[in-house]
Structures are given as C-alpha cells and as structure tokens.
Amino acid sequence: MFNKLKMISIPVLSVVLGFIAGAIIMLVSGYDPAAGYSAMVTGIVGDSFNLGESVRQIIPYILAGLAVAFAFRTGLFNIGVEGQLIVGWLASVWVGITFDLPAIIHLPLAVLAGGLAGALWAFIPGILKAKFRVHEVIVSIMLNYTALHVTNYIINNVLTDKMDKTGVIKDTASLRSPFFESITDGSRMHWGIFVAIICVFIMYFILEKTTTGFELKAVGFNQHASEYSGMSVNKNIVLSMVISGSFAGLAGAMEGLGTFGYAAIKTGFTGIGFDGIAVALLGGNTAIGVVFAAILFGGLKAGALNMPYEAGIPSEIVDIVIALIIFFVASSYFIRYIIGRITKKGVK
Incomplete structure (x- = not known):
C-alpha cells in the first residue's frame, strides 16, 4: 500500500512542481500567475x-497515451505514434468520403479503418524488430516523416486535385452529434469519448486479464x-506493435471523423503522437493513469x-509548464529521494 502511494505521489508532485515553476516563470516575465492560471481554468471549464x-482535446490524448503505454509495458518504445495517427486519420476520412452506407455500418467501418491503418503502419517496425532486430525507435521515428509526406501526397494527388484538403466526410461516418453540440453550446465534442473509454478497458483487460497479455509483458521483461x-x-x-499502432490509428480517426471531418495537407506534425509519450510517462504506463494524464x-x-x-499571457507558457512536468517526472529518482528523506524524518 505504501509503495502504491509512493508511486502515485511522484506524478502528483511533478505536476505541482511544474505549476510552481510555471508561476515563477510568469512572475519573472512580468505576468500575474494568479490571473494566468485563472484564465486557464476558465478556458477549461468556464x-x-x-x-x-x-473533452474533445482529451480524446486523442487518451488514445495516443494508450498506444505509447501499451508498447512500453511490453518492452517496446513506439515513438512512431504520430505517424500511425496520421495514416489512421487519412484512412478513416477516405472511408468516410468514399462509401455510401447506412450510419450503423459506415461509422464503425470508418473507425475500424483508422485503427487498421495505424496497426499496419506499426507492423513495419514490429516485423523489422522481430525478424532483423532493427531497433523500433529508429524505424518508427523515420516512419513518422514517411507518413507525413505520403499522406500529403495522397491528399494532394489522389483524393483531390491539387487542393489543400479532402472533402468533408458524409454525415453517416461522422462522430459529431447534435446532442453534444446542444449541451455544450456548439462545441466539437463527439462520440469518440466512448471509443477512448472502451480502449482504456481493452488495454487493461489484455494486459492484466489474458494469457496473451502475460506473454506480451513476459517477452518485454526478458x-x-x-x-x-x-x-x-x-x-x-x-503483436505488441500492431495493438499499439491500432490505438494510435484510432486517435487519428477521432480527429478525422470527429473534430475536423476531413483530412488536410499538414505542414508539420500534429504533436498529439509526441504528446502521447508524455501522457504515458506521467500516467505511469497504466490504463487509468493515462486517462488522468490525458x-x-x-x-x-x-x-x-x-x-x-x-x-x-502567451499560450506558450503552458508548453513550458508541460515541459517542466515532464522534466520532473523524468527526474523521479530525485523526487523519490526527497520523499524518502521526508518519510525518514517523519518516522524519527
């Protein structure tokens, strides 16, 4: 019990230290930290x-965090989540644009297409790791750039005629809902939140309740x-990389079918896949931890x-706070040392 509390205290303390350091930076820069954080809270739940x-922003973060965490729990570092997300985004939008089907078939098919595309993209570093022992970090990070430029080419030369984005998906493939729009005053919140929650339970069930999960963790350990x-x-x-990639592809599908409804030429990465690494790190690579971190x-x-x-106050201050939180999580040895010293003093 004490060890569990100790594990939970590290990310919590990291978050607190990150906010304190962010406040100090605001003060040094001539801004009011109280006003800044108050504006932030208003922007979240005002x-x-x-x-x-x-909530709409949280959805892809949960799925990207699950993708990184699942691979890490099985001894792999999937740094290609960003690329898998991008191909999943495009695949889901392609299905959403191309087919004329009833919503009960069209929407699940489009979502599954995103997950399948991400899984296939992750299969490449997985098979190279398995067969030739090529490190998955090198392959997956290179495939991020491949995914970016290949999807841009497909959008520009296959799905459209020299345009910067595809057409809008059909209503039968959309995750957007008049119900959510009505209760959130027209926000882009969508049904993808339930997809993300289901995936949280899927990750937990696979790793903790199945023989396959035991084998995946055992292989990762030794x-x-x-x-x-x-x-x-x-x-x-x-298998580990494929499952991880499917979560990443679903994150892309949530953006393509829910938030935007189309696929656009990207001048750079979305950042969601890379942020997923931080989400998994802060969440301790556990399913429930990923939810709170997301x-x-x-x-x-x-x-x-x-x-x-x-x-x-510039919004970039938040990026600094996030970076500091990640820094403190990465410095967990130092935080454990501080907690240990405090605990020993308390015992005395």
Missing part, C-alpha cells in the same frame, strides 16, 4: 462550450527466458487558448 472543447519457456518472441513483438494535458492545451485573451 462554460459548457469550453468544457466540451476540453526475451530469453520467455523463449526458453516456449513463448514466441517474434510473434509477441509484432485529462491534465488535454485540459492544459484547451485552457491555454484562453490565456492570451483573458490575461494577456
């Missing part, structure tokens, strides 16, 4: 519209011992948009 936009006990190391490496990061990103208008 009214129904802001709350809806915050490949030689797993192989000696009869487990297929290569199969589990590929709420924090998604809320910060949404609330940052209100800071320049209400408090005159």
Whole structure:
C-alpha cells in the first residue's frame, strides 16, 4: 500500500512542481500567475462550450497515451505514434468520403479503418524488430516523416486535385452529434469519448486479464527466458506493435471523423503522437493513469487558448509548464529521494 502511494505521489508532485515553476516563470516575465492560471481554468471549464472543447482535446490524448503505454509495458518504445495517427486519420476520412452506407455500418467501418491503418503502419517496425532486430525507435521515428509526406501526397494527388484538403466526410461516418453540440453550446465534442473509454478497458483487460497479455509483458521483461519457456518472441513483438499502432490509428480517426471531418495537407506534425509519450510517462504506463494524464494535458492545451485573451499571457507558457512536468517526472529518482528523506524524518 505504501509503495502504491509512493508511486502515485511522484506524478502528483511533478505536476505541482511544474505549476510552481510555471508561476515563477510568469512572475519573472512580468505576468500575474494568479490571473494566468485563472484564465486557464476558465478556458477549461468556464462554460459548457469550453468544457466540451476540453473533452474533445482529451480524446486523442487518451488514445495516443494508450498506444505509447501499451508498447512500453511490453518492452517496446513506439515513438512512431504520430505517424500511425496520421495514416489512421487519412484512412478513416477516405472511408468516410468514399462509401455510401447506412450510419450503423459506415461509422464503425470508418473507425475500424483508422485503427487498421495505424496497426499496419506499426507492423513495419514490429516485423523489422522481430525478424532483423532493427531497433523500433529508429524505424518508427523515420516512419513518422514517411507518413507525413505520403499522406500529403495522397491528399494532394489522389483524393483531390491539387487542393489543400479532402472533402468533408458524409454525415453517416461522422462522430459529431447534435446532442453534444446542444449541451455544450456548439462545441466539437463527439462520440469518440466512448471509443477512448472502451480502449482504456481493452488495454487493461489484455494486459492484466489474458494469457496473451502475460506473454506480451513476459517477452518485454526478458526475451530469453520467455523463449526458453516456449513463448514466441517474434510473434509477441509484432503483436505488441500492431495493438499499439491500432490505438494510435484510432486517435487519428477521432480527429478525422470527429473534430475536423476531413483530412488536410499538414505542414508539420500534429504533436498529439509526441504528446502521447508524455501522457504515458506521467500516467505511469497504466490504463487509468493515462486517462488522468490525458485529462491534465488535454485540459492544459484547451485552457491555454484562453490565456492570451483573458490575461494577456502567451499560450506558450503552458508548453513550458508541460515541459517542466515532464522534466520532473523524468527526474523521479530525485523526487523519490526527497520523499524518502521526508518519510525518514517523519518516522524519527
């Protein structure tokens, strides 16, 4: 019990230290931290519209965080979540534009297309790792750039005629809902929140309640011992990357079918996939931890948009706060040392 509390205290303390350091930076820069954080909170939950936009921002962060966390729990570092997200986004939009189907078929098909595209993109570093022991970090990060430029080419030369974005998906493939728009004053909140929650339970169930999950974790912990006990190391490496990529592809589908409704030429990365690394790190690579970390990061990103208008503080301050939180999480050894010293003093 004490060890669990100790594990929880590290990310909590990291968040607190990040906000304190952010306040100090605001003071040094001549801004009012109280006004800045007040504007941020207003931007997150100030009214129904802001709350809806915050939830909308949280959705892809949950799925991107799950993608990174799942791979990490099985001994792999999937840094290609951004690329898998991008191809998932395009695939889901393509299905949403191309087919004329009833909503009960069209929407699930478009969502599944996004997950499948992300899984196939993650299969590449997975099979190279399994067969040739090529490090997944190198391959997956290179595939991020491949995904960016390939999807841009497809949008520009296949799906459209020299345009900067595709057409809008059909209503039968949209995750947007008049119900959510009515209760959130026209925000872009959509049904994807339930997809994200289902995926949280799927990750937990696979890793904690199935034999497959036990094998995936065992291979990640010790490949030689797993192989000696009869487990297929290569199969589990590929399977881990494929499942991780499917979560990432679903994150892209949420953006394509929910937030935007189209796929556009990207001059750079969305950043969601890379932020997913931070979400997984802060969440301790656990399913429930990812949810809380995604709420924090998604809320910060949404609330940052209100800071320049209400408090005159640049929204980039939030990026500094997020970076500091990640720094403190990465410095967990130092935080554990401080907690240990405090605990020992308390015992005395």
